[in-house]
Amino acid sequence: MQADGPALVILPPPDESSQRTIKRSRVLSYVLVALAAVVFSLRPDLFGDPQAQPWHALLHVWRIVLGIVLALxxxxxxxLVGVQWRRGLRQTGEAPGNRTPADR
Structure with a gap:
């Protein structure tokens, strides 16, 4: 008996151009995550005395929102880079296992 599960598809390694794009996207992602960590780690007293500044609570909210936006x-x-790379594979026909049976 044979299981009707999805077939295992092995993707080819990325070409040199794709490798550069992937490397740059990883560096950009690391920088964005590091910035998010810095924003999240800002201490509340950095914004001043909460009793003297009515905008203190709003600054805390923006700190959290900005950190989440940077992480996202x-x-x-x-x-985005993964989707573009997979779309490129489909257009060049390098990975026939990724096409639907109607496209073959």
Missing amino acids: AALGVQV
């Missing part, structure tokens, strides 16, 4: 941007960069 890092994830978005990786997803």
